[in-house]
Amino acid sequence: MTLHTLSIGELSARMARKELSSAELTRYFLARIERLNPALNAMITLTAEQAVQAAQAADQRRAAGEQGQLLGIPLIHKDIFCTDGVRTSCGSRMLDNFIAPYDATVVARLKAAGAVMLGKSNMDEFAMGSSNETSYYGPVKNPWDTAKVPGGSSGGSAAAAAARLAAFTTGTDTGGSIRQPAALTGVTGVKPTYGRVSRYGMVAFASSLDQAGVFARTAADAAIVLQAMAGFDPKDSTSIDAPVPDYPATLDAPLSGVKIGLLREFFEGLEARNSALIHDALKIYRSLGAETVEVSLPHLPLSVPTYYVVAPAECSSNLSRFDGVRFGYRCENPKDLLDLYKRSRGEGFGPEVKRRIMTGTYVLSAGYFDAYYLKAQKVRRLITDDFRAAFHKVDLLIGPTTPTPAFAIGAKVDDPITMYLNDIYTIGANLAGLPGLSLPCGFVEDLPMGLQLIGPHFSEAKLLNAAHRFQQATDWHSRSPRGYE
Amino acid sequence: MSLTRQDVEKIAHLARLSITEQEMPVYVTSLSSIVNFVDELSRAQTDDVLPMAHPLDGQQQRLRADIISETDHHEKYQANAPAVQAGLYVVPRVIE
Numbered sequence: 001m002t003l004h005t006l007s008i009g010e011l012s013a014r015m016a017r018k019e020l021s022s023a024e025l026t027r028y029f030l031a032r033i034e035r036l037n038p039a040l041n042a043m044i045t046l047t048a049e050q051a052v053q054a055a056q057a058a059d060q061r062r063a064a065g066e067q068g069q070l071l072g073i074p075l076i077h078k079d080i081f082c083t084d085g086v087r088t089s090c091g092s093r094m095l096d097n098f099i100a101p102y103d104a105t106v107v108a109r110l111k112a113a114g115a116v117m118l119g120k121s122n123m124d125e126f127a128m129g130s131s132n133e134t135s136y137y138g139p140v141k142n143p144w145d146t147a148k149v150p151g152g153s154s155g156g157s158a159a160a161a162a163a164r165l166a167a168f169t170t171g172t173d174t175g176g177s178i179r180q181p182a183a184l185t186g187v188t189g190v191k192p193t194y195g196r197v198s199r200y201g202m203v204a205f206a207s208s209l210d211q212a213g214v215f216a217r218t219a220a221d222a223a224i225v226l227q228a229m230a231g232f233d234p235k236d237s238t239s240i241d242a243p244v245p246d247y248p249a250t251l252d253a254p255l256s257g258v259k260i261g262l263l264r265e266f267f268e269g270l271e272a273r274n275s276a277l278i279h280d281a282l283k284i285y286r287s288l289g290a291e292t293v294e295v296s297l298p299h300l301p302l303s304v305p306t307y308y309v310v311a312p313a314e315c316s317s318n319l320s321r322f323d324g325v326r327f328g329y330r331c332e333n334p335k336d337l338l339d340l341y342k343r344s345r346g347e348g349f350g351p352e353v354k355r356r357i358m359t360g361t362y363v364l365s366a367g368y369f370d371a372y373y374l375k376a377q378k379v380r381r382l383i384t385d386d387f388r389a390a391f392h393k394v395d396l397l398i399g400p401t402t403p404t405p406a407f408a409i410g411a412k413v414d415d416p417i418t419m420y421l422n423d424i425y426t427i428g429a430n431l432a433g434l435p436g437l438s439l440p441c442g443f444v445e446d447l448p449m450g451l452q453l454i455g456p457h458f459s460e461a462k463l464l465n466a467a468h469r470f471q472q473a474t475d476w477h478s479r480s481p482r483g484y485e
Numbered sequence: 486m487s488l489t490r491q492d493v494e495k496i497a498h499l500a501r502l503s504i505t506e507q508e509m510p511v512y513v514t515s516l517s518s519i520v521n522f523v524d525e526l527s528r529a530q531t532d533d534v535l536p537m538a539h540p541l542d543g544q545q546q547r548l549r550a551d552i553i554s555e556t557d558h559h560e561k562y563q564a565n566a567p568a569v570q571a572g573l574y575v576v577p578r579v580i581e
Contacts, residue, residue, distance in 0.1 A: 099564070101565070195541055208539055209540070234549070237546065238544075240541070241547075299529065302526060320501075323501075325566070326574060327562075327566055328565070330568070335577070336577050337576055339577075340576060345501055345502050345503070346503030346505075347503070351508070351511070354508075354512075355516065355519075359516060359519050361500040362492075362516070372526070375526050376526055378531035378535070379531060379534075380537045381534055381535060381536065382529065416515050416518070417519070417522050430540075431540070433540025
């Protein structure tokens with residue numbers, strides 16, 4: 001049986017024709033997780049029993065005449081999404097014993113569509129990391145080479161998608177945490193426009209940057225999932241009340257006349273082999289009728305320092321809720337309330353999370369606020385204005401997702417700046433709230449590389465369309481790591 | 486700019502984080518290098534630029550009618566608490 005190679009559309013068609021039940025499909029993927037995950041460490045929690053029950057419920061809904069592309073389709077949620085009655089650890093000792101008392105809106109929507117949760121995936125602690133090495137539950141291995149990182153912070157979801165442990169997986173992207181691991185594991189990853197998908201029930205890292213999205217084998221599968229995830233939610237005060245277009249309907253739209261801007265700043269210092277893959281992709285886009293022009297975003301090189309002020313500032317504020325009183329880890333024998341706060345947080349958070357909280361505390365503290373936080377917010381506007389100006393000239397921007405393919409586990413853990421620079425190409429879209437997508441575009445040293453598309457606000461349909469047309473013309477997305485075919 | 490051990494101790498106190506003796510030198514070094522790295526921002530000309538707090542700025546904060554939308558779930562929520570007594574969160578004595 002090779003059910004893991006089928007698209008969501010094919011799986012759901014088989015279930016509609018009664019050739020396959022969701023219970024069979026769910027047991028198939030659970031067995032695959034049991035067999036393949038020990039080498040990857042992509043999962044934090046398995047919910048096998050609940051999954052089989054949910055699958056049986058989906059089968060009953062189909063038997064009662066209900067249709068739906070996601071009805072009975074197995075998925076894995078990043079362990080940042082609250083799941084009612086199921087541990088939601090966020091990759092941290094702080095929440096190791098936390099049983100979420102409600103469902104995140106993303107979880108509730110996919111549940112309503114009939115998708116079946118198999119479990120929760122491993123991730124960098126509180127989504128802070130670019131390699132999945134900051135997880136309390138240990139690093140995730142890249143299925144293409146288990147000595148390499150899968151990227152982060154949604155590394156478990158990316159590795160699980162690449163190893164085909166579920167039909168699709170969910171993720172979140174604050175500075176590249178969907179697109180970067182998607183690139184490093186050879187899958188398609190979509191970070192929607194800020195406000196397109198509800199953040200309710202998603203453990204907050206940096207609230208003006210966080211956005212939920214999806215990992216799938218193809219843009220066509222991602223379109224189906226995003227359709228179910230997106231839309232207005234009164235429970236999220238920054239959710240956008242605008243109609244959600246029919247993403248699958250426009251996947252095949254012709255690209256003739258579409259103007260694609262090549263981001264000059266993304267190629268400065270990029271290795272020749274990596275740059276060649278992007279230029280090959282551009283040739284394909286031209287053959288599909290698109291026009292390509294070079295564009296410059298002069299402030300883009302400042303996006304990493306801007307991000308490492310804004311994101312830690314918001315993180316220090318958001319993570320102040322972990323106080324050892326209402327939920328989460330509490331230290332042993334606190335001598336007074338201050339000791340309880342300090343030791344619960346000092347022992348419950350890992351080194352990178354503490355580093356970010358302290359960076360944020362520093363840039364927000366009296367005497368430094370103007371020089372760092374206010375300054376970063378101003379540069380954030382300059383970067384956003386650069387994107388806005390570029391989108392007056394072009395429909396989409398294109399470039400690499402990452403500077404290099406997956407690096408060795410342990411290679412960058414001791415140097416935070418080197419680690420932070422992994423996200424040099426992805427952070428800009430978060431600062432400006434733009435949608436971005438990474439799709440496989442070739443290999444360097446047998447490791448996958450990603451092509452990144454960035455569009456104006458609410459242009460997900462165009463990004464998915466451009467990615468789908470590329471995948472119709474290439475087969476990079478259908479390659480599987482050895483042992484996971 | 487370099488941060489001193491005293492700077493990091495002060496930041497850790499403001500952030501309510503206990504930092505061990507072994508961790509301290511690592512944070513002094515790494516926080517200094519982060520501060521140096523983000524100092525690059527001072528190069529940018531930002532006179533007359535308004536700070537941007539939200540990616541879709543111009544968006545109005547939505548208001549809603551002041552009606553009760555939550556029901557009482559305190560038992561379920563407090564099941565996650567480290568210590569609870571009679572529906573109250575228990576902490577070390579604050580007032581003598």
